[in-house]
Amino acid sequence: MNTILQAINEVQEATLMAGRAFRSAFTKPHYLRETIQQMDTIGVGSLMIIVLTGAFTGSILALQTSNTLKTFGATGVVGQLVMTSLVREMGPVLASLMLTGRVGSSIAAELGSMVVSEQVDAMRALGTDPIKKLVWPRLIALLVMTPALTLLADIVGAIGGWLVATGLMNVSSSVYISSAKNALTYSDIVGGIMKPLVFGFIIAVVSCRAGLRTSGGTVGVGRSTTQAVVLSDILILASDFFLGKLILAFSS
Amino acid sequence: MMKEIHSAIEFQNVTMAYDDRVILDDVSFYVNPGETKIVMGGSGTGKSTILKLVLGLIKPVKGRVLVDGEDVTEYSERQITEVRKKIGMVFQEGALFDSLSVYENVGYRLFEQGLPESEIEDNVRRMLRFVNLEQAIEMMPAELSGGMRRRVGIARALVGSPKLILFDEPTAGLDPITARAILELGVKLRDLEGVSSIFITHRIDDIKMLSSNYATINEKGEVEFKQEAGQLNLINTKFIMLREGKIIFSGTDEQLWTAPDPYIQEFLRES
Numbered sequence: 001m002n003t004i005l006q007a008i009n010e011v012q013e014a015t016l017m018a019g020r021a022f023r024s025a026f027t028k029p030h031y032l033r034e035t036i037q038q039m040d041t042i043g044v045g046s047l048m049i050i051v052l053t054g055a056f057t058g059s060i061l062a063l064q065t066s067n068t069l070k071t072f073g074a075t076g077v078v079g080q081l082v083m084t085s086l087v088r089e090m091g092p093v094l095a096s097l098m099l100t101g102r103v104g105s106s107i108a109a110e111l112g113s114m115v116v117s118e119q120v121d122a123m124r125a126l127g128t129d130p131i132k133k134l135v136w137p138r139l140i141a142l143l144v145m146t147p148a149l150t151l152l153a154d155i156v157g158a159i160g161g162w163l164v165a166t167g168l169m170n171v172s173s174s175v176y177i178s179s180a181k182n183a184l185t186y187s188d189i190v191g192g193i194m195k196p197l198v199f200g201f202i203i204a205v206v207s208c209r210a211g212l213r214t215s216g217g218t219v220g221v222g223r224s225t226t227q228a229v230v231l232s233d234i235l236i237l238a239s240d241f242f243l244g245k246l247i248l249a250f251s252s
Numbered sequence: 253m254m255k256e257i258h259s260a261i262e263f264q265n266v267t268m269a270y271d272d273r274v275i276l277d278d279v280s281f282y283v284n285p286g287e288t289k290i291v292m293g294g295s296g297t298g299k300s301t302i303l304k305l306v307l308g309l310i311k312p313v314k315g316r317v318l319v320d321g322e323d324v325t326e327y328s329e330r331q332i333t334e335v336r337k338k339i340g341m342v343f344q345e346g347a348l349f350d351s352l353s354v355y356e357n358v359g360y361r362l363f364e365q366g367l368p369e370s371e372i373e374d375n376v377r378r379m380l381r382f383v384n385l386e387q388a389i390e391m392m393p394a395e396l397s398g399g400m401r402r403r404v405g406i407a408r409a410l411v412g413s414p415k416l417i418l419f420d421e422p423t424a425g426l427d428p429i430t431a432r433a434i435l436e437l438g439v440k441l442r443d444l445e446g447v448s449s450i451f452i453t454h455r456i457d458d459i460k461m462l463s464s465n466y467a468t469i470n471e472k473g474e475v476e477f478k479q480e481a482g483q484l485n486l487i488n489t490k491f492i493m494l495r496e497g498k499i500i501f502s503g504t505d506e507q508l509w510t511a512p513d514p515y516i517q518e519f520l521r522e523s
Binding site: 029113114117118119121122123124125126127128129 | 344347364
């Protein structure tokens with residue numbers, strides 16, 4: 001019973017934090033520099049890992065389906081297959097999972113260390129709201145950067161699929177491209193942007209909250225980091241299911 | 253003794269507890285303007301909790317906290333931010349922002365207020381001179397020694413000339429020379445700037461130094477430290493001792509040394 005109460009309490013605290021972060025956006029100072037800095041570390045800093053994730057996901061999708069498609073003589077639709085899986089599922093989910101590992105963990109560790117070394121208390125004592133100064137820039141950076149990076153992963157993935165399809169499966173380039181183009185529907189694209197938006201929000205809120213509630217010294221920082229990654233990953237996968245259902249319901 | 257109309261800080265029957273663990277139990281005291289209140293007690297007796305309550309970082313379970321005559325107990329985060337502008341806080345390990353240079357750390361408050369760069373630099377240099385660390389202005393906190401971090405922490409707390417300064421064990425774990433330099437800063441602030449403060453410590457050297465030394469300005473305009481040595485008696489330094497969340501002693505240093513309580517005598521002998 002106690003665990004359930006704690007969980008509910010945690011959800012409430014996280015919601016309050018997110019609410020305060022959004023409200024703080026309307027008052028001065030705006031911490032533009034911090035926000036741009038976060039976008040740089042989160043967005044530009046994650047370029048490499050996202051490009052690699054996208055490229056290998058796309059090529060593996062083409063590779064693994066080639067045998068099955070060959071059986072039916074349908075290698076021509078490999079572009080459609082790669083594109084649909086990427087934009088609907090693999091792109092948003094894998095990009096967000098990678099971001100959790102790279103960005104979520106560092107947010108939780110950084111904020112956690114600041115809490116245990118009393119820097120957050122010092123910040124409040126000096127008249128700064130840590131939610132505004134620390135949480136808001138990270139939240140907005142993730143809300144902007146997760147969809148952008150997902151888009152990049154999708155594009156690179158499509159290229160990876162093209163390389164495998166044309167190089168190993170003898171599918172002609174124009175067939176791949178036209179089948180990939182025709183595969184995408186309006187709802188795929190909307191869903192493909194909406195999902196990473198939600199996932200970015202999850203990473204930011206879970207990681208910031210995990211960092212700010214850190215207690216118990218350096219051991220606590222490690223614990224918070226683990227919690228942030230595990231909880232973000234689970235919530236991303238769980239919400240992906242429900243979002244998928246929602247998008248399907250709206251598109252049909 | 254006459255009580256000032258406007259105490260710098262006043263605690264009225266404050267109780268603080270986390271879940272079932274009582275940290276402060278019905279604690280009342282006040283700090284007069286210009287007075288240094290030295291808070292003693294073993295580890296975990298709620299000394300730091302007192303400072304956090306003054307700053308409004310945490311709220312008491314019961315009782316009232318007054319800062320400069322204002323009851324801040326029920327203040328919202330936004331209201332308390334205004335009160336915090338009057339208070340400088342020196343954290344135990346300095347609590348400097350790792351990602352900012354010494355310059356940005358000390359000038360933090362002024363950067364937040366959006367002051368022009370030249371004005372900030374003047375202020376920061378003045379404060380760093382006060383703590384004798386002007387040469388460290390470009391350094392990052394990671395490059396500083398423990399004692400330097402504390403002194404930068406003090407400089408940061410002094411920006412904006414707050415009339416109320418809270419020291420959380422600023423001398424703990426430091427060599428005697430650095431510790432003495434920090435205590436002299438405390439004495440200077442008390443005697444020359446009229447700052448009220450709460451000074452948490454459990455070092456007997458601190459207690460002796462703060463209760464017997466005073467700062468004056470000599471004919472050459474330099475700061476001089478003198479011993480009270482019999483003919484005069486410092487009245488602007490008072491003591492309280494905490495034990496298990498309760499105040500077991502409150503008074504002057506003379507009363508402290510002769511207090512009958514065996515715990516106090518043991519504390520003074522041991523530390």
